[in-house]
Amino acid sequence: MNEKNLQSLKTRLMQLGFGPSVETMLCCNICFLPNAFDLPLIKLVANDSFLFSVHLEKADKDQYELRYYQVTLRKEVVVPAELEPLSNAMQLVDWHSLVNGKLVPVKMDTSTVQRAFDVLEKLQAGGIEADILRYKFWAGTPLESMIQQLTVWKNDWEISERFYFIDESLVITFDDAVRFLCSRWLEKQLVARKKLLVKKIVSDRTGGSVSGGKLLSKNPRRMTRRGQEKT
Secondary structure (H helix, E strand, O other): OOHHHHHHHHHHHHHHOOOOOHHHHHHHHHOOOOOEEEEEEEEEEOOEEEEEEEEEEEOOOOOEEEEEEEEEEEOOOOOOHHHHHHHHHHHOOOHHHHHHHOOOOOOOOHHHHHHHHHHHHHHHHOHHHHHHHHHHHHOOOOOHHHOOOHHHHHHHHEEEEEEEOOOOOOOOOHHHHHHHHHHHHHHHHHHHHHHHHHHHHHHHHHOOEEEOOEEEOOOOOEEOOOOOEEO
Protein backbone atom coordinates (compact mmCIF):
# COMPACT_ATOMS: atom_id res chain seq x y z
CA MET A 1 0.00 0.00 0.00
CA ASN A 2 1.38 3.39 -1.01
CA GLU A 3 1.63 5.21 2.34
CA LYS A 4 2.46 8.56 0.76
CA ASN A 5 -0.61 8.39 -1.50
CA LEU A 6 -2.74 7.26 1.44
CA GLN A 7 -1.74 10.23 3.60
CA SER A 8 -2.24 12.65 0.71
CA LEU A 9 -5.78 11.35 0.15
CA LYS A 10 -6.52 11.50 3.87
CA THR A 11 -5.40 15.15 4.05
CA ARG A 12 -7.55 16.19 1.10
CA LEU A 13 -10.58 14.28 2.35
CA MET A 14 -10.28 15.90 5.77
CA GLN A 15 -10.17 19.28 4.03
CA LEU A 16 -13.48 18.38 2.42
CA GLY A 17 -15.18 17.50 5.68
CA PHE A 18 -14.30 13.92 6.66
CA GLY A 19 -12.93 13.11 10.12
CA PRO A 20 -9.59 11.35 10.86
CA SER A 21 -11.35 7.95 10.70
CA VAL A 22 -11.46 8.33 6.91
CA GLU A 23 -7.98 6.78 6.89
CA THR A 24 -9.49 3.46 7.99
CA MET A 25 -12.11 3.70 5.24
CA LEU A 26 -9.37 4.32 2.69
CA CYS A 27 -7.27 1.38 3.89
CA CYS A 28 -10.21 -1.03 3.89
CA ASN A 29 -11.07 -0.09 0.31
CA ILE A 30 -7.57 0.12 -1.15
CA CYS A 31 -6.49 -3.25 0.30
CA PHE A 32 -8.81 -4.95 -2.24
CA LEU A 33 -7.06 -3.07 -5.09
CA PRO A 34 -10.29 -1.97 -6.85
CA ASN A 35 -10.22 0.14 -10.00
CA ALA A 36 -12.58 2.58 -8.29
CA PHE A 37 -14.53 2.98 -5.07
CA ASP A 38 -16.76 5.48 -3.26
CA LEU A 39 -16.61 6.90 0.26
CA PRO A 40 -19.99 7.89 1.76
CA LEU A 41 -20.77 10.49 4.40
CA ILE A 42 -24.07 11.77 5.81
CA LYS A 43 -24.26 15.29 7.22
CA LEU A 44 -27.33 16.45 9.15
CA VAL A 45 -28.21 20.15 9.01
CA ALA A 46 -31.27 21.06 11.08
CA ASN A 47 -33.84 18.46 9.97
CA ASP A 48 -32.39 17.93 6.49
CA SER A 49 -29.89 15.30 5.34
CA PHE A 50 -26.94 15.84 2.99
CA LEU A 51 -25.66 12.62 1.44
CA PHE A 52 -22.08 12.80 0.17
CA SER A 53 -20.30 10.21 -1.95
CA VAL A 54 -16.66 10.79 -2.98
CA HIS A 55 -15.52 8.82 -6.03
CA LEU A 56 -11.89 7.66 -6.26
CA GLU A 57 -10.20 5.90 -9.17
CA LYS A 58 -6.88 4.11 -9.62
CA ALA A 59 -4.45 6.43 -11.43
CA ASP A 60 -1.40 4.18 -11.35
CA LYS A 61 -0.37 0.76 -10.09
CA ASP A 62 -0.58 1.73 -6.42
CA GLN A 63 -1.99 5.25 -6.48
CA TYR A 64 -5.54 6.57 -6.30
CA GLU A 65 -6.96 9.98 -7.13
CA LEU A 66 -10.09 11.89 -6.17
CA ARG A 67 -12.31 12.37 -9.25
CA TYR A 68 -15.51 13.97 -8.00
CA TYR A 69 -18.09 13.89 -5.26
CA GLN A 70 -21.86 13.73 -5.49
CA VAL A 71 -24.05 15.40 -2.88
CA THR A 72 -27.81 15.06 -2.45
CA LEU A 73 -29.95 17.28 -0.27
CA ARG A 74 -32.87 15.31 1.12
CA LYS A 75 -35.35 17.63 2.78
CA GLU A 76 -37.30 16.69 5.87
CA VAL A 77 -40.46 14.98 4.68
CA VAL A 78 -43.70 16.59 5.85
CA VAL A 79 -46.56 14.08 5.77
CA PRO A 80 -50.30 14.90 5.71
CA ALA A 81 -51.97 15.16 9.12
CA GLU A 82 -54.06 12.05 8.50
CA LEU A 83 -50.87 9.98 8.09
CA GLU A 84 -49.18 11.24 11.26
CA PRO A 85 -50.32 8.30 13.47
CA LEU A 86 -48.95 5.78 10.97
CA SER A 87 -45.76 7.83 10.59
CA ASN A 88 -45.23 7.73 14.36
CA ALA A 89 -45.79 3.97 14.37
CA MET A 90 -43.24 3.46 11.57
CA GLN A 91 -40.69 5.52 13.46
CA LEU A 92 -40.81 3.05 16.35
CA VAL A 93 -39.89 0.07 14.14
CA ASP A 94 -36.24 -1.00 13.89
CA TRP A 95 -36.19 -1.42 10.10
CA HIS A 96 -32.42 -1.94 10.01
CA SER A 97 -32.61 -5.01 12.24
CA LEU A 98 -35.55 -6.40 10.27
CA VAL A 99 -33.60 -6.12 7.01
CA ASN A 100 -30.58 -7.81 8.58
CA GLY A 101 -32.86 -10.52 9.95
CA LYS A 102 -33.76 -11.50 6.39
CA LEU A 103 -30.15 -12.50 5.76
CA VAL A 104 -28.54 -13.49 9.06
CA PRO A 105 -29.83 -14.51 12.51
CA VAL A 106 -30.31 -11.47 14.73
CA LYS A 107 -31.45 -11.17 18.32
CA MET A 108 -35.03 -9.98 18.10
CA ASP A 109 -38.17 -10.83 20.05
CA THR A 110 -41.36 -11.84 18.27
CA SER A 111 -43.23 -8.74 19.51
CA THR A 112 -40.89 -6.55 17.43
CA VAL A 113 -41.69 -8.54 14.30
CA GLN A 114 -45.40 -8.50 15.07
CA ARG A 115 -45.33 -4.74 15.56
CA ALA A 116 -43.66 -4.32 12.17
CA PHE A 117 -46.21 -6.66 10.58
CA ASP A 118 -49.11 -4.62 11.97
CA VAL A 119 -47.57 -1.39 10.70
CA LEU A 120 -46.97 -2.83 7.24
CA GLU A 121 -50.58 -4.01 7.03
CA LYS A 122 -51.77 -0.47 7.77
CA LEU A 123 -49.25 0.90 5.28
CA GLN A 124 -50.60 -1.37 2.56
CA ALA A 125 -54.19 -0.46 3.43
CA GLY A 126 -53.27 3.23 3.08
CA GLY A 127 -52.84 2.78 -0.66
CA ILE A 128 -50.72 5.03 -2.86
CA GLU A 129 -51.28 8.02 -0.55
CA ALA A 130 -49.28 6.27 2.18
CA ASP A 131 -46.29 5.68 -0.11
CA ILE A 132 -44.77 8.96 1.10
CA LEU A 133 -44.09 7.14 4.40
CA ARG A 134 -42.11 4.46 2.59
CA TYR A 135 -39.95 7.22 1.13
CA LYS A 136 -39.58 8.97 4.49
CA PHE A 137 -38.29 5.90 6.32
CA TRP A 138 -36.84 3.69 3.58
CA ALA A 139 -35.12 6.06 1.13
CA GLY A 140 -31.41 5.27 0.95
CA THR A 141 -31.84 1.86 2.60
CA PRO A 142 -32.09 -1.69 1.20
CA LEU A 143 -35.89 -1.22 1.35
CA GLU A 144 -35.79 1.64 -1.16
CA SER A 145 -36.83 -0.64 -4.04
CA MET A 146 -40.20 -1.11 -2.31
CA ILE A 147 -41.08 2.60 -2.62
CA GLN A 148 -43.73 2.71 -5.33
CA GLN A 149 -43.32 6.34 -6.41
CA LEU A 150 -39.62 6.77 -5.67
CA THR A 151 -38.94 8.99 -8.71
CA VAL A 152 -41.83 11.29 -7.82
CA TRP A 153 -40.76 11.70 -4.21
CA LYS A 154 -37.11 12.31 -5.15
CA ASN A 155 -38.20 15.06 -7.51
CA ASP A 156 -40.31 16.62 -4.73
CA TRP A 157 -37.88 16.29 -1.82
CA GLU A 158 -34.35 16.04 -3.24
CA ILE A 159 -31.82 17.95 -5.32
CA SER A 160 -28.32 16.80 -6.26
CA GLU A 161 -25.07 18.24 -7.58
CA ARG A 162 -21.68 16.86 -8.63
CA PHE A 163 -18.38 18.62 -7.92
CA TYR A 164 -15.20 17.63 -9.77
CA PHE A 165 -11.64 17.71 -8.46
CA ILE A 166 -9.77 19.71 -11.12
CA ASP A 167 -7.38 21.99 -9.25
CA GLU A 168 -5.89 20.77 -5.97
CA SER A 169 -5.52 24.37 -4.79
CA LEU A 170 -9.28 24.93 -5.16
CA VAL A 171 -11.23 22.98 -2.53
CA ILE A 172 -15.02 23.06 -2.57
CA THR A 173 -15.71 21.76 0.92
CA PHE A 174 -18.80 19.89 2.07
CA ASP A 175 -19.90 23.05 3.89
CA ASP A 176 -19.63 24.97 0.61
CA ALA A 177 -21.78 22.32 -1.07
CA VAL A 178 -24.37 22.55 1.72
CA ARG A 179 -24.71 26.31 1.22
CA PHE A 180 -24.92 25.88 -2.55
CA LEU A 181 -27.69 23.26 -2.41
CA CYS A 182 -29.66 25.26 0.17
CA SER A 183 -29.59 28.18 -2.25
CA ARG A 184 -30.66 25.93 -5.13
CA TRP A 185 -33.53 24.53 -3.09
CA LEU A 186 -34.79 28.04 -2.32
CA GLU A 187 -34.55 28.92 -6.01
CA LYS A 188 -36.50 25.77 -6.92
CA GLN A 189 -39.31 26.73 -4.53
CA LEU A 190 -39.47 30.28 -5.87
CA VAL A 191 -39.68 29.05 -9.48
CA ALA A 192 -42.46 26.60 -8.57
CA ARG A 193 -44.47 29.33 -6.85
CA LYS A 194 -44.00 31.67 -9.80
CA LYS A 195 -45.32 29.02 -12.21
CA LEU A 196 -48.42 28.48 -10.08
CA LEU A 197 -49.03 32.21 -9.92
CA VAL A 198 -48.71 32.58 -13.70
CA LYS A 199 -51.16 29.72 -14.27
CA LYS A 200 -53.66 31.32 -11.90
CA ILE A 201 -53.37 34.73 -13.58
CA VAL A 202 -53.85 33.23 -17.06
CA SER A 203 -56.82 31.20 -15.87
CA ASP A 204 -58.48 34.22 -14.21
CA ARG A 205 -58.00 36.42 -17.28
CA THR A 206 -59.42 33.92 -19.76
CA GLY A 207 -62.19 32.56 -17.61
CA GLY A 208 -60.99 29.07 -18.35
CA SER A 209 -59.09 26.57 -16.23
CA VAL A 210 -55.59 25.27 -16.28
CA SER A 211 -55.02 21.52 -16.33
CA GLY A 212 -51.76 19.73 -16.93
CA GLY A 213 -50.13 23.01 -17.96
CA LYS A 214 -52.60 23.60 -20.83
CA LEU A 215 -55.31 26.24 -21.02
CA LEU A 216 -58.83 24.93 -21.51
CA SER A 217 -61.22 27.46 -23.05
CA LYS A 218 -64.92 27.53 -22.31
CA ASN A 219 -65.98 26.77 -25.90
CA PRO A 220 -63.34 24.59 -27.52
CA ARG A 221 -63.76 23.98 -31.23
CA ARG A 222 -64.57 20.43 -32.21
CA MET A 223 -62.20 18.64 -34.55
CA THR A 224 -62.92 16.10 -37.25
CA ARG A 225 -61.09 12.78 -37.31
CA ARG A 226 -58.62 14.16 -39.84
CA GLY A 227 -57.76 17.06 -37.53
CA GLN A 228 -59.69 19.72 -39.49
CA GLU A 229 -61.73 22.31 -37.67
CA LYS A 230 -65.44 21.74 -37.71
CA THR A 231 -67.56 24.87 -37.69
